[in-house]
Amino acid sequence: MIITGRIMPPALAALQEQCEVQQWNQAVAPQVSQLAEWLKDAEGLFVSTNIAVNEELLAAAPKLRVIAQSAVGYDNIDIQACTNRKIPFGNTPGVLVETTADLAFGLLLTAARRIHEGWDWVRAGKWQPGFQLPLGVDLFGKTLGVVGMGAIGAAVARRAQASGMKVIYNNRRPRPDQAALNAEYCSFENLLTESDFIVVLTPLTPESRGMFGAKEFARMKTTAYFINAARGAVVDTQALYTALIEGQIAYAALDVTDPEPLPADHPLIKLPNILIAPHIGSATTETRNRMALLAAENLLLGLAGKPLITCVNPEVNYR
Numbered sequence: 001m002i003i004t005g006r007i008m009p010p011a012l013a014a015l016q017e018q019c020e021v022q023q024w025n026q027a028v029a030p031q032v033s034q035l036a037e038w039l040k041d042a043e044g045l046f047v048s049t050n051i052a053v054n055e056e057l058l059a060a061a062p063k064l065r066v067i068a069q070s071a072v073g074y075d076n077i078d079i080q081a082c083t084n085r086k087i088p089f090g091n092t093p094g095v096l097v098e099t100t101a102d103l104a105f106g107l108l109l110t111a112a113r114r115i116h117e118g119w120d121w122v123r124a125g126k127w128q129p130g131f132q133l134p135l136g137v138d139l140f141g142k143t144l145g146v147v148g149m150g151a152i153g154a155a156v157a158r159r160a161q162a163s164g165m166k167v168i169y170n171n172r173r174p175r176p177d178q179a180a181l182n183a184e185y186c187s188f189e190n191l192l193t194e195s196d197f198i199v200v201l202t203p204l205t206p207e208s209r210g211m212f213g214a215k216e217f218a219r220m221k222t223t224a225y226f227i228n229a230a231r232g233a234v235v236d237t238q239a240l241y242t243a244l245i246e247g248q249i250a251y252a253a254l255d256v257t258d259p260e261p262l263p264a265d266h267p268l269i270k271l272p273n274i275l276i277a278p279h280i281g282s283a284t285t286e287t288r289n290r291m292a293l294l295a296a297e298n299l300l301l302g303l304a305g306k307p308l309i310t311c312v313n314p315e316v317n318y319r
């Protein structure tokens with residue numbers, strides 16, 4: 001089996017105990033051509049870097065019987081192509097929910113209270129009597145709009161409610177447990193106009209790609225804070241830049257960008273009203289271990305011809 005990058009040691013050990021493992025050890029993710037020799041004979045593929053699993057890759061791997069990825073999002077995987085070849089694909093939902101919600105809400109709070117800007121001042125030796133930091137904004141009494149109220153969105157909502165915020169949300173359809181959620185369903189358009197803070201946690205799909213563009217930023221409050229912890233391509237980056245520079249919205253806090261990694265000279269980085277983290281939503285030791293172990297378990301089950309625990313295309317999961 002192939003591992004496309006570095007993975008957490010306990011998961012690597014579990015795989016090495018039961019399989020012959022070929023692991024890509026370079027920092028930059030491999031091209032299909034660089035994996036060609038390994039793919040010819042591979043029966044399992046563990047995706048640990050953001051490579052595209054598409055027709056080209058699958059055609060190069062005729063013996064492949066299972067694919068697992070150490071992530072919940074799978075916008076880099078052509079699920080239909082996997083299904084056509086009867087290859088089950090497993091992701092890692094659930095195990096990263098609270099950790100990613102901490103990061104998304106942490107970005108919101110850090111941006112609202114300008115904690116990172118304060119630290120920059122202290123570090124630069126500017127903390128002197130009478131110094132004037134830009135003031136932040138309160139959370140309590142404000143409205144949070146969650147776009148993509150799934151497992152992680154609901155965990156962010158709980159954190160916001162504990163901080164005294166009202167929560168509204170938009171999915172493609174209302175959740176059946178809306179009352180327990182204590183959050184009001186509203187249209188996408190109304191969410192844009194009513195929210196003081198917007199947190200995006202939708203999967204990246206053809207429908208959600210670019211769903212935040214010039215029109216959407218123009219609808220938001222000029223005081224709005226925009227937080228994206230989903231995928232960079234849900235947002236039109238140029239439109240976000242314009243909205244921030246022209247004061248159509250107040251602030252952005254991003255864990256994901258388009259492109260990734262964001263080049264050091266990217267115009268977004270120079271803006272004063274932005275906070276960017278390098279896609280670290282699930283990046284704690286405990287959670288990365290849980291994710292890698294679940295992916296490893298999925299992979300080993302698939303190789304044994306048994307059903308994966310978390311399978312995105314259950315119609316071809318082993319029975």
Ligand SMILES: NC(=O)C1=CN([C@@H]2O[C@H](COP(=O)(O)OP(=O)(O)OC[C@H]3O[C@@H](n4cnc5c(N)ncnc54)[C@H](OP(=O)(O)O)[C@@H]3O)[C@@H](O)[C@H]2O)C=CC1
Pocket residue numbers: 072073074093094096100147148149150151152153170171172173174201202203204205207208229230231255256279280281282
């Ligand atoms: N920054 C990071 O490190 C991480 C990022 N993520 C990202 O977060 C995403 C969400 O994860 P998770 O909460 O576990 O997934 P879930 O499937 O539990 O939730 C996704 C939610 O998005 C809603 N949704 C889907 N499409 C749309 C749409 N077009 N418009 C509005 N709502 C939509 C779904 O509801 P409905 O189907 O009713 O529309 C669902 O409630 C992942 O797909 C991944 O991209 C996840 C983990 C870490």
Ligand SMILES: O=CC(=O)O
Pocket residue numbers: 070071072073074096281282
């Ligand atoms: O971005 C991370 C994921 O798990 O999806």
